[in-house]
Amino acid sequence: MRPMSTPSSKTPLSHIRNFSIVAHIDHGKSTLADRLIQLTGGLAEREMSEQVLDSMDIERERGITIKAQTVRLHYKANDGDTYVLNLIDTPGHVDFAYEVSRSLSACEGSLLVVDASQGVEAQTLANVYQAIDNNHELVTVLNKIDLPAAEPDRIKEQIEEVIGIDASDAVLISAKTGLGIPDVLEAIVHRLPAPKSPGGEKAPLKALLVDSWYDTYLGVMVLVRVIDGVLTKGQTIRMMGTDAKYTIERVGVLTPKMVNMDALGPGEIGFITASIKEVADTRVGDTITEDKRPTDKALPGFKPAQPVVFCGLFPVDAADFEDLRSAMGKLRLNDASFSFEMESSAALGFGFRCGFLGLLHLEIIQERLEREFDLDLIATAPSVVYKLFMTDGSERELHNPADMPDVVKISEIHEPWIRATILTPDDYLGGILKLCQDRRGIQIELTYVGTRAMLTYDLPLNEVVFDFYDRLKSISKGYASFDYQITDHKEGNLVKMSILVNGEPVDALSMMVHRMAAEKRGREMCEKLKELIPKHMFKIPIQAAIGGNVIARETISALRKDVTAKCYGGDATRKRKLLEKQKAGKKRMRQFGKVEIPQEAFIAALKMGDE
Numbered sequence: 001m002r003p004m005s006t007p008s009s010k011t012p013l014s015h016i017r018n019f020s021i022v023a024h025i026d027h028g029k030s031t032l033a034d035r036l037i038q039l040t041g042g043l044a045e046r047e048m049s050e051q052v053l054d055s056m057d058i059e060r061e062r063g064i065t066i067k068a069q070t071v072r073l074h075y076k077a078n079d080g081d082t083y084v085l086n087l088i089d090t091p092g093h094v095d096f097a098y099e100v101s102r103s104l105s106a107c108e109g110s111l112l113v114v115d116a117s118q119g120v121e122a123q124t125l126a127n128v129y130q131a132i133d134n135n136h137e138l139v140t141v142l143n144k145i146d147l148p149a150a151e152p153d154r155i156k157e158q159i160e161e162v163i164g165i166d167a168s169d170a171v172l173i174s175a176k177t178g179l180g181i182p183d184v185l186e187a188i189v190h191r192l193p194a195p196k197s198p199g200g201e202k203a204p205l206k207a208l209l210v211d212s213w214y215d216t217y218l219g220v221m222v223l224v225r226v227i228d229g230v231l232t233k234g235q236t237i238r239m240m241g242t243d244a245k246y247t248i249e250r251v252g253v254l255t256p257k258m259v260n261m262d263a264l265g266p267g268e269i270g271f272i273t274a275s276i277k278e279v280a281d282t283r284v285g286d287t288i289t290e291d292k293r294p295t296d297k298a299l300p301g302f303k304p305a306q307p308v309v310f311c312g313l314f315p316v317d318a319a320d321f322e323d324l325r326s327a328m329g330k331l332r333l334n335d336a337s338f339s340f341e342m343e344s345s346a347a348l349g350f351g352f353r354c355g356f357l358g359l360l361h362l363e364i365i366q367e368r369l370e371r372e373f374d375l376d377l378i379a380t381a382p383s384v385v386y387k388l389f390m391t392d393g394s395e396r397e398l399h400n401p402a403d404m405p406d407v408v409k410i411s412e413i414h415e416p417w418i419r420a421t422i423l424t425p426d427d428y429l430g431g432i433l434k435l436c437q438d439r440r441g442i443q444i445e446l447t448y449v450g451t452r453a454m455l456t457y458d459l460p461l462n463e464v465v466f467d468f469y470d471r472l473k474s475i476s477k478g479y480a481s482f483d484y485q486i487t488d489h490k491e492g493n494l495v496k497m498s499i500l501v502n503g504e505p506v507d508a509l510s511m512m513v514h515r516m517a518a519e520k521r522g523r524e525m526c527e528k529l530k531e532l533i534p535k536h537m538f539k540i541p542i543q544a545a546i547g548g549n550v551i552a553r554e555t556i557s558a559l560r561k562d563v564t565a566k567c568y569g570g571d572a573t574r575k576r577k578l579l580e581k582q583k584a585g586k587k588r589m590r591q592f593g594k595v596e597i598p599q600e601a602f603i604a605a606l607k608m609g610d611e
């Protein structure tokens with residue numbers, strides 16, 4: 001996007017409102033944001049054909065918001081004054097909870113959007129608590145009141161009961177039809193506070209680095225919230241965390257189009273560019289100040305987002321290795337929370353060990369690599385980060401079960417635990433309790449919100465990363481909602497389970513399991529692999545082992561006839577087609593010793609049922 005140039009002056013604090021929208025997924029956050037932009041004239045009607053804030057393709061396809069975006073709106077209120085409203089969009093998925101928190105820290109208030117036909121869900125709770133933790137004022141907005149199933153009065157009571165906030169003055173809207181949107185704008189102006197600036201305009205510059213991303217034309221763009229002082233073009237700034245100096249080239253706002261400005265004053269949110277080479281050079285949460293007249297105290301900042309799930313990504317065709325490296329480099333330009341380093345596997349050759357914020361993040365990156373960069377990849381089993389306490393007193397992190405040191409050198413293995421909140425209609429409670437119990441969960445609380453059960457469970461992350469969410473959705477026919485946060489690391493009775501195919505260990509299939517669950521897992525894994533690995537000309541034993549002990553075994557019987565023999569007589573085209581089909585199938589196969597294992601085996605084998 002090329003910026004347009006519009007001169008603009010600084011807005012007085014009293015006429016600025018900085019706010020976010022917090023909601024459970026699908027409750028209508030993006031639709032409402034689009035309506036607000038539309039009503040305040042941010043974009044022409046024809047530009048509104050698609051949801052504006054969800055700008056990445058995959059986000060749009062999956063209908064979820066990943067990267068926080070911001071937009072500045074001008075609103076002429078009923079009191080006759082014009083206000084600047086800065087809306088910071090927040091991601092809606094648990095994997096990106098960290099980004100939600102930092103976006104919230106740049107504003108003073110939030111619209112709490114709740115679907116009036118669904119009511120409070122797990123992410124409503126998680127997100128609203130984050131807003132409360134950031135001292136936000138809240139305006140409750142009940143959306144989708146056009147639906148016959150909407151029950152605004154009941155949902156108001158539910159919000160008061162569950163969240164403990166006053167919902168009597170909730171704004172009733174339909175983001176779809178546009179009903180009630182002007183009331184939302186009035187509520188933003190009159191019920192959310194103006195930003196504060198302790199030092200004011202004359203004080204040394206103090207601004208929060210909220211986010212950064214890479215723009216093809218302008219390079220690294222940095223989203224900032226000014227606390228004190230003024231950010232101007234040409235100013236030399238210093239990032240207090242990294243101590244790097246830059247000269248500001250451009251100051252502007254997003255409407256959501258880029259609009260250049262001369263300056264950004266206290267309370268304002270906008271972007272700067274300053275010949276910063278990489279997104280990785282900017283630290284989200286850092287304090288930006290003026291080099292020649294610095295502020296004496298930096299803002300508290302945030303801890304960087306830590307990857308919590310790791311997996312190996314390998315090119316199916318070894319010749320694609322360099323392309324994979326360059327594609328990952330490009331993705332990382334805009335996603336500092338995705339990490340990768342080279343890895344070699346005896347079975348899979350050269351590839352990368354990658355770190356992600358969660359499973360969805362993993363899937364998104366894998367999908368983008370395959371789709372945008374046309375790469376065929378093999379992904380190995382996701383693993384969480386284990387802490388190993390060694391007998392010699394040292395401590396190390398284990399990101400890859402294949403790197404597990406000799407067990408005699410380990411005194412304790414600690415694994416990450418999460419606290420999960422699950423909301424579900426009563427009917428599915430039994431199945432969900434069993435699922436949590438089977439996954440080594442510890443029940444903390446069970447309460448009721450009307451006919452919905454609210455469950456709090458502590459669970460090992462290792463048991464959640466594979467298919468917990470899929471299982472939860474299928475048990476509850478899609479009605480249960482789920483949110484979690486990582487709490488701590490706890491000691492676990494964990495062992496490394498190896499998988500041997502035709503007598504050879506396949507390092508990419510090894511995994512950490514709880515000893516009590518090892519046998520069951522091993523059996524399931526062997527059964528699954530038996531289904532997934534095609535028959536060969538010889539018998540193939542599949543074994544699961546801990547150390548030297550085989551705990552489960554299956555055998556794939558030998559192929560009796562050539563497949564092509566099935567084709568009658570000399571139908572050459574048929575035969576050729578079949579061979580081509582086999583060849584295409586082979587693209588995603590890997591040779592392990594004498595055995596070919598299809599790509600699906602690596603992930604699917606780990607998605608095992610709990611029946």
Ligand SMILES: Nc1nc2c(ncn2[C@@H]2O[C@H](COP(=O)(O)OP(=O)(O)OP(=O)(O)O)[C@@H](O)[C@H]2O)c(=O)[nH]1
Nearest residue numbers: 026027028029030031063064065092144174175176
């Ligand atoms: N009937 C009705 N449907 C609505 C309304 N608002 C939004 N929707 C629909 O609800 C679905 C979800 O809306 P979104 O705005 O994408 O939800 P979201 O909360 O932004 O979702 P994420 O971006 O994934 O967090 C879409 O199919 C919308 O068309 C409304 O007022 N009435």
